[in-house]
Amino acid sequence: MAGGQLREIERLGRSLRGIPIHTGARYRLSYSFDATSERGCAGGVAFPGSLDDLARLLREAGRRGIPVFMRGAGSGFSGGAIPLDGGLVVSTEKMHRVLRFDARAGEVEVESGIVNRELQDYLEREGCFYPPDPASLNFSTIGGNIAENAGGPRAFKYGVTRRYVRSLTWLTAEGEIVLGAFPEGLTAGLVGAEGTLGAVYSARLRVLPLPEDFRTSLLEVRAGEEAFSFALSLLTAGLNPSVLEYIDAKTMRCVGEYCCFGGLGRDSDFLFIEIDGSRVEAAAQEALLGQMARAFGVVLRAARSAAERELLWKLRRSVSPSLARRGLTKVNEDVSLPLGALEEASRFVHALAGELDLDCYLFAHAGDGNMHVNIMTDRRRAEEMARVETFVERLFERVIGLGGTLSGEHGIGLTKSHYLSMVFTAAELELARGIKKAMDPRLILNPGKYFMPEAAACGGSVQRCSSIG
Amino acid sequence: MAGGQLREIERLGRSLRGIPIHTGARYRLSYSFDATSERGCAGGVAFPGSLDDLARLLREAGRRGIPVFMRGAGSGFSGGAIPLDGGLVVSTEKMHRVLRFDARAGEVEVESGIVNRELQDYLEREGCFYPPDPASLNFSTIGGNIAENAGGPRAFKYGVTRRYVRSLTWLTAEGEIVLGAFPEGLTAGLVGAEGTLGAVYSARLRVLPLPEDFRTSLLEVRAGEEAFSFALSLLTAGLNPSVLEYIDAKTMRCVGEYCCFGGLGRDSDFLFIEIDGSRVEAAAQEALLGQMARAFGVVLRAARSAAERELLWKLRRSVSPSLARRGLTKVNEDVSLPLGALEEASRFVHALAGELDLDCYLFAHAGDGNMHVNIMTDRRRAEEMARVETFVERLFERVIGLGGTLSGEHGIGLTKSHYLSMVFTAAELELARGIKKAMDPRLILNPGKYFMPEAAACGGSVQRCSSIG
Numbered sequence: 011m012a013g014g015q016l017r018e019i020e021r022l023g024r025s026l027r028g029i030p031i032h033t034g035a036r037y038r039l040s041y042s043f044d045a046t047s048e049r050g051c052a053g054g055v056a057f058p059g060s061l062d063d064l065a066r067l068l069r070e071a072g073r074r075g076i077p078v079f080m081r082g083a084g085s086g087f088s089g090g091a092i093p094l095d096g097g098l099v100v101s102t103e104k105m106h107r108v109l110r111f112d113a114r115a116g117e118v119e120v121e122s123g124i125v126n127r128e129l130q131d132y133l134e135r136e137g138c139f140y141p142p143d144p145a146s147l148n149f150s151t152i153g154g155n156i157a158e159n160a161g162g163p164r165a166f167k168y169g170v171t172r173r174y175v176r177s178l179t180w181l182t183a184e185g186e187i188v189l190g191a192f193p194e195g196l197t198a199g200l201v202g203a204e205g206t207l208g209a210v211y212s213a214r215l216r217v218l219p220l221p222e223d224f225r226t227s228l229l230e231v232r233a234g235e236e237a238f239s240f241a242l243s244l245l246t247a248g249l250n251p252s253v254l255e256y257i258d259a260k261t262m263r264c265v266g267e268y269c270c271f272g273g274l275g276r277d278s279d280f281l282f283i284e285i286d287g288s289r290v291e292a293a294a295q296e297a298l299l300g301q302m303a304r305a306f307g308v309v310l311r312a313a314r315s316a317a318e319r320e321l322l323w324k325l326r327r328s329v330s331p332s333l334a335r336r337g338l339t340k341v342n343e344d345v346s347l348p349l350g351a352l353e354e355a356s357r358f359v360h361a362l363a364g365e366l367d368l369d370c371y372l373f374a375h376a377g378d379g380n381m382h383v384n385i386m387t388d389r390r391r392a393e394e395m396a397r398v399e400t401f402v403e404r405l406f407e408r409v410i411g412l413g414g415t416l417s418g419e420h421g422i423g424l425t426k427s428h429y430l431s432m433v434f435t436a437a438e439l440e441l442a443r444g445i446k447k448a449m450d451p452r453l454i455l456n457p458g459k460y461f462m463p464e465a466a467a468c469g470g471s472v473q474r475c476s477s478i479g
Numbered sequence: 480m481a482g483g484q485l486r487e488i489e490r491l492g493r494s495l496r497g498i499p500i501h502t503g504a505r506y507r508l509s510y511s512f513d514a515t516s517e518r519g520c521a522g523g524v525a526f527p528g529s530l531d532d533l534a535r536l537l538r539e540a541g542r543r544g545i546p547v548f549m550r551g552a553g554s555g556f557s558g559g560a561i562p563l564d565g566g567l568v569v570s571t572e573k574m575h576r577v578l579r580f581d582a583r584a585g586e587v588e589v590e591s592g593i594v595n596r597e598l599q600d601y602l603e604r605e606g607c608f609y610p611p612d613p614a615s616l617n618f619s620t621i622g623g624n625i626a627e628n629a630g631g632p633r634a635f636k637y638g639v640t641r642r643y644v645r646s647l648t649w650l651t652a653e654g655e656i657v658l659g660a661f662p663e664g665l666t667a668g669l670v671g672a673e674g675t676l677g678a679v680y681s682a683r684l685r686v687l688p689l690p691e692d693f694r695t696s697l698l699e700v701r702a703g704e705e706a707f708s709f710a711l712s713l714l715t716a717g718l719n720p721s722v723l724e725y726i727d728a729k730t731m732r733c734v735g736e737y738c739c740f741g742g743l744g745r746d747s748d749f750l751f752i753e754i755d756g757s758r759v760e761a762a763a764q765e766a767l768l769g770q771m772a773r774a775f776g777v778v779l780r781a782a783r784s785a786a787e788r789e790l791l792w793k794l795r796r797s798v799s800p801s802l803a804r805r806g807l808t809k810v811n812e813d814v815s816l817p818l819g820a821l822e823e824a825s826r827f828v829h830a831l832a833g834e835l836d837l838d839c840y841l842f843a844h845a846g847d848g849n850m851h852v853n854i855m856t857d858r859r860r861a862e863e864m865a866r867v868e869t870f871v872e873r874l875f876e877r878v879i880g881l882g883g884t885l886s887g888e889h890g891i892g893l894t895k896s897h898y899l900s901m902v903f904t905a906a907e908l909e910l911a912r913g914i915k916k917a918m919d920p921r922l923i924l925n926p927g928k929y930f931m932p933e934a935a936a937c938g939g940s941v942q943r944c945s946s947i948g
Contacts, residue, residue: 114711115818173642186906199668219717242583291760349584437655444917
């Protein structure tokens, strides 16, 4: 990192009264990570508390040519929030208020730093919910969810974040405030742009009334008997579940051990299904599910109480923490595929992991084709990491061959940006970069990410620093 | 129009074998209109029949600097398809095939020129439907629906076009083909861009299984008794209709006369409601509707047979044709408002129309806040047209004051582009124009529309021509 940049950030801190800006090593270190195993290099960390703070900060940083890395909880899986080359991390932590709630209009307006769970708790008291439910919902923020266009198990029935963003109040690279009315097509384009086109201050979100009833169940499909095909048959038969998750046998064994819950996943893959709706509708849908399970010889365990429902959700939510015990480093790819290609992709993944002798765990949002491929490894073992890299490249090739894409919900960020040319032509990438340059001519917003991994910022090349302080 | 341009288009026609390009006065005249009362001036009309045709056409037109106006059915209400200054109209009429249908993936891929109704008929045979249903669905094309991000009565429950576009195959201003995989944020930005950012060849659309059951009804709310408030109460009580339309008393009288159906709208405003879903769900929802109607003293007529349902839909669909008998010129504004502001906006509209002595008809997609304000007039009466202009300006001012926007589903096009500065700041408009210039540096795609009414094309200023041939 250029020492000049650090001094520039210190000067910025002195010039902006009332906005805490820290340049101590402790802050800079803590805010240089996210949930990947990548590490960046923050030059300082700012904590704006209001729209006015954020606007002043961006204007002043822009004037001084300091790159800005917006950050929610830093729980992303693609390095989107990692600061490069000593830029300024702008944390939304202090901006987490509910600004307005309108039950009749089915709408809530929140600051971007609110944690998804905080919002859900608030809404539940009002008899509503906000559908996007990424697995990280207990800590990830709405701003981060917007930056990555987050999904979650419920996305199959309810759709991903973009569908619930009615408008945004955001700031341009110059610190100009854009109030919610900006054309919805461009607002839609900001969702999922990973903070490269603008900085989101607040969002007007569509919310739905809480369903009257839930029916939750776990289905066992003998391994090799095509759980994905069974899932598709359910949909074709008219089942409309809010959650339809696939978990492979190996992952489920791991969950069972973690939760001290025996008998899971010896020879079976699993489907985790939740139905929601009015009482009559939920009952009718559950009857259909039971009928299909009997017809296909699939074992169905239905939750018969709130406690049993809670237990099933605990199993589902334990997938990620249980895997953490299997290796120091998790390589976590969330490819997305046409539904009809999931079965083939799953066979390919299992065979390839065997061939390369890697410890692989597979689960998927089976309703919308988003497959999570996890390799548990240790980044300190160079030879194994080389095999992991081969695995990821061959996985991406096959996924694209099957008509899929590189990311269902984790984004491109830092970790996938050098794979973009596998998906897009040079002309397409040029076009995307043209839009980036039109909106952020000085390449100050989250430089080095997404479409512009090579973006020159700070008057030089973007580099990941190897030490701080 | 510059004679040079016309000759350039004639040369273009000779150089592109196999693509019909007509420069005769008959074609040029017929393709210079849309559903507004505006008239433009086509220099020629091209009918590409394939992706390859379209790509060759755009490349060649781009090379010669000929502006391109993509056109579906020309049924738009904001002048989006109207050619200016002798540019080339590119009709999608000959590209209307269903390219692929995948029932299990819930997906259909179609060329952009397919008429919405043709698609619906195709899907119905497969047990599916495509939710966006603009009132123009019998003639408007999917490409036009995408350009305007069309909605329709069902948009309340099912959402508008953008929600159903999984990916697009489109062409840049240079004629580069962009296959469906383009980042979804940018694809989402193309939907609703009115053909100013790219030319859509085909779309992969999400489709849904046909609901098992429908319950359709017409409700009479005594005028002045707040039909909009009653509609909101229905939603708050948990009603989830697929269609929730408001039609004011005066419009309904007009419909009754047109359909020779007596007794409509003497002193009542109307709500037209359709519920869909499984049999049990529809029955439960209908019971709730009946209960609410009784509690609020609202008269409910429910369709008791397919024929009665057809009759109610005929009344709803007759709104626009019935108005056509009330005046030669229809000024049709489709403002959008927060749900809580509909009642106030409706009172404002009725009072303002009275004050300015204008013949005004109001209906609305009450569930999603999209209000259609129609003034029936005659553009040849200059003094009355001046009052209409005052009306529109004061309407827009009030709508914006109430937190609304200028267009719910008709778009900005030609007719509303000079009002954009009422909604957006100069910096915002500059940003939007920056994106336009990044994607279409020579301003060749639909110049003179949307964000760039003043766009200089054809080496000079864009003008509406007053004569052809």
